Amino acid sequence: MPTYLPFDERRPSSQYQDMLRTIRETGVQVETKQGETALAVAGHQMRFSMAHGAPIITERSIGGFVSKAIGELCAFINGARTLDEFRAFGCDWWDAWATPAKTSSRGLADGDLGPGSYGHAFRNFTTNLDDPDDPGFDQLPHLIQKLKDLPLDRTAVMSPWIPNANHREAGVKSRNTIAPCHGWIHALVFNDKLHLIHNQRSGDTPIGVPSNMAQYTALGLMIEQLTGYEFVEYVHWIQYAHIYSNQVEFVDELIERDPLPLPTLELTEAGKRVTDIHDFRADHFALSDYHPHPAMRGIPVLT
Template identity: 55%
Template sequence: MRYLPYAERTPDGQYRELLRRVLDEGVRVPTRQGPAALTLMQQTMRFDLANGFPLITERSLGSFWRKPIGELCAFINGATTLEELAEYGCDWWGAWATEAKTSKRGLAPGELGPGSYGGAFHSFPSLEQPEGFDQFRHLVEQIRELPGDRTHFVSPWIPQYLVRGTGKTPKATIAPCHGWVHVRVLDGRLHLHMFQRSGDLPIGVPSNMVQYAALLLMLEHLTGHEASTFYHTISDAHIYEDQADAVRVLLDREPRRLPTVGLTDVGMKIDDIHDFRGDHFDVTDYDPHPSMPGIPVSS
């Protein structure tokens, strides 16, 4: 990845402006989570990685920023239980794998289900492959072999496992919110568009920005095509009403330059996408505003 020198980068306010837009223009809707949410549809941010890695500066993510990368690595490797996620440093999924949630879906406590991210990414149901189809292995292979193709695509959605309604039992404790990935190689450079069904802007989205920009760096390393641009589209972008006061504090903070994120020396030796971990990434030039107790780094 060829970053501009830090002093030559333009401060990036896209995330802050998205918060402002949803707070000012969002439609108030009821939610299952309790508080109503202010919601806007189809919001997109575009990050030229030469101008910095999309690790937000409106508040500090401290050392937590590697954990979302570890989570994505867990999903790429097929993690579908709390025990498996813990092996990658993910300790925030407990509320989604309680006995109350799992028993309704015929799952054991601690299981997220075969319709969760790990099941879809690593073991997508396939008649031809009883063990399931590994989407990310295929993604890397296809980019290497057919870089100009328009079909470099990954989906977290297994429809038959995510049905809802009378007499229907989903096989996931939460429907995937992010992870529809389309990669294009244009003029020899990688462009990655991540579509997100649902995005909690103050808490979840900053982690998703990090995860999929890091994926772009992984693909750069594994395919030899230089990382260019990360596009992040959120179909349902929302701020819960009990987050609004904290968001207003963020809106008073001026945008800052985005930092430099790259692979460590160990990360540079990896040749299989399944071998990446969060600690294979390092950051420099990170100068965020202070963290905010009112907005935790994870949900």
């Protein structure tokens, strides 16, 4: 696992607060298709040294959701694209994205998110969208093998974006019910140390981004386990970082809370025995040293 400093030696983290403050103070007010205006900035980076803790936000408690977020990532890794497949991983919040109205208008079966969704792109990446027998390309095992075989190659990259599945123009609907917002991964090895860069197309910073930070930190731990490279840094880029107008009052409170040290996220003993990326599950991860500010109820979620 990462070489975490003892908890009392970790510096408090303000990276997440700094991002919220930047959007709050310099963001451009924009219209959105969700019907609520937003403050947005074009491009923001957060950088976390794993020695000072895992990027699980402490500005408000999200400890109860971390395991669910990791379970969702495990579903993506295993190719989940239907509501039933997500439920098998404990993810019961995808119904709004696979309503009969959304699926039928895109020519999809009931409960199917489509061939441009996260799971299909992660596990079965293909531009041949209409052949159910095309297995596509399973990206993560190849990324891991490339890191092991060619650590200096700089091309250990994964994308959730299948262009023709996400094509839209006037009168044309995409072939998925939601365009992937996160999951562009670049894993780099410097002197046998793993640095994971996560690029995110669009990020609802008060609600979605904290879950994504937890998910891809967990992915860094998975890659560490399967390659043997110590996971030392997590870098998170968000291209369209935003706060919806009806979230502003909550964000203002978050910004005023004192920065705190980050917690420890590690594999359990069972997790340390996993040898295939597809076999990780949420219960293979343990969160400790987590002493956040109180949870914050009622932050609006826009779908």
